[in-house]
Amino acid sequence: MENLDTKVSAFGFAFSAKMKEDLRTAAGWAQIVAITGFVTSALVLVTNLVAERFLQAIFSAVINVLINVYLLRFAQQTKRGIENIDQNDMEAGANQLSLYFKVYGIIMVALSGILLLVFLSALVYANRF
Amino acid sequence: MEENNLEEASFFDIQISGSISLSLTKAARWAKLLAFFTVAVTVLFALIMLVSLRDANRISEKVLVTIVVVAIAITIVIVAGLLALLFGFSTKIKNGLRTFDTALLERGIALLKLYFIITGIVYMFGLLAVVTGLVVRIVNS
Numbered sequence: 001m002e003n004l005d006t007k008v009s010a011f012g013f014a015f016s017a018k019m020k021e022d023l024r025t026a027a028g029w030a031q032i033v034a035i036t037g038f039v040t041s042a043l044v045l046v047t048n049l050v051a052e053r054f055l056q057a058i059f060s061a062v063i064n065v066l067i068n069v070y071l072l073r074f075a076q077q078t079k080r081g082i083e084n085i086d087q088n089d090m091e092a093g094a095n096q097l098s099l100y101f102k103v104y105g106i107i108m109v110a111l112s113g114i115l116l117l118v119f120l121s122a123l124v125y126a127n128r129f
Numbered sequence: 130m131e132e133n134n135l136e137e138a139s140f141f142d143i144q145i146s147g148s149i150s151l152s153l154t155k156a157a158r159w160a161k162l163l164a165f166f167t168v169a170v171t172v173l174f175a176l177i178m179l180v181s182l183r184d185a186n187r188i189s190e191k192v193l194v195t196i197v198v199v200a201i202a203i204t205i206v207i208v209a210g211l212l213a214l215l216f217g218f219s220t221k222i223k224n225g226l227r228t229f230d231t232a233l234l235e236r237g238i239a240l241l242k243l244y245f246i247i248t249g250i251v252y253m254f255g256l257l258a259v260v261t262g263l264v265v266r267i268v269n270s
Contacts, residue, residue, distance in 0.1 A: 014142040018235050022242045029245035036252040043259045047266075081143065090143050094152035101159035108166035115173035122180045 015090075020082050027082075027093070031075035037068040063107055070100035145234075150226050157219040157237075164215040171208050175201045207251060214244040 015023070041064035048057030074096035081089030145153075178201060182194045221237030224230065 013145045013229055013231075015145060016231055016235060019231075019238050020143070022235070022238045026238065026242040026245045029242070029249040032249045033245060033252050036249070036256050040252070040256045040259050043256075043263060047259075047263060085143055087143055087146065091146060091148045091152070094149045094156070098152045098156035098159060101156050101163055105159045105163040105166065108163055108170055112166050112169040112173060115170060115177065119173050119177050119180070122177055126180055126183070 023078055024082050027075040027078040030071050031079075034068040034072035034075060037064055037071075041065065041068075067100065067104050067107065070096050070103060074100055145226075153222050154226055157222040160215045161219040164212040164219070167208060167212060171205060175205070207247075211244060211247055211251075214240050214247070218244060 041061050044064075045057050045061045048054070048060065074093050076093075077089045077096060078093035080086065081091075081093055178197050182190070182197060218237050218240040221233045221240065225233030225237055
């Protein structure tokens with residue numbers, strides 16, 4: 001880690017103007033994704049609660065909030081970092097981006113496991129009847 | 130003189146520090162895993178839908194199957210586009226950070242931007258669908 005820092009300073013490896021512009025746009029859209037995700041999950045939560053699908057309501061709400069919280073933090077910290085030329089905010093933003101992909105990835109791994117089980121049981125059920 | 134100014138500007142600019150480099154590398158690695166398992170989820174979901182609808186006999190059921198197949202095809206196209214962007218982002222960021230190649234990093238971040246733009250548009254359509262569904266349900270009840 002220290003080695004990398006030294007190397008970086010020695011070569012003056014900084015964010016270019018294009019990178020900052022693209023990151024600012026990415027952060028803006030990430031914020032839209034996160035806020036839209038929160039609104040959608042709130043509406044889905046209400047719909048599921050009204051239909052008395054409590055387990056589905058809780059699961060979808062928790063997953064949506066978990067993913068979008070990291071995305072919103074990435075968006076806010078990165079935008080603040082670029083606007084104020086703040087190294088700490090940029091580092092925190094990059095960390096939130098990695099956490100977003102990590103949490104999203106783990107959820108997708110779990111979901112594909114569940115779907116595989118559902119698919120296998122659907123095949124067994126279809127062949128039995 | 131101009132070169133000096135550039136160096137000074139980049140010295141005071143936001144640096145791609147060890148911490149940012151490490152976080153971006155991790156993000157790239159997890160993005161690739163996310164892309165791979167999103168393919169798995171999409172394929173499994175499509176298979177489950179097809180298995181549950183394969184015994185459709187009546188005309189109304191056949192129409193339903195056609196609608197589902199078209200919906201699955203559209204979803205696969207959108208997901209494939211997003212995954213191509215994620216794979217591109219992952220590969221370019223990892224290689225760019227390893228070789229200190231600014232051009233590669235720029236392309237990687239541009240792909241991340243495009244990924245969030247398309248995801249944002251898809252999410253807005255999703256929200257619209259949920260709101261429409263709610264309105265229809267309220268009107269019908």
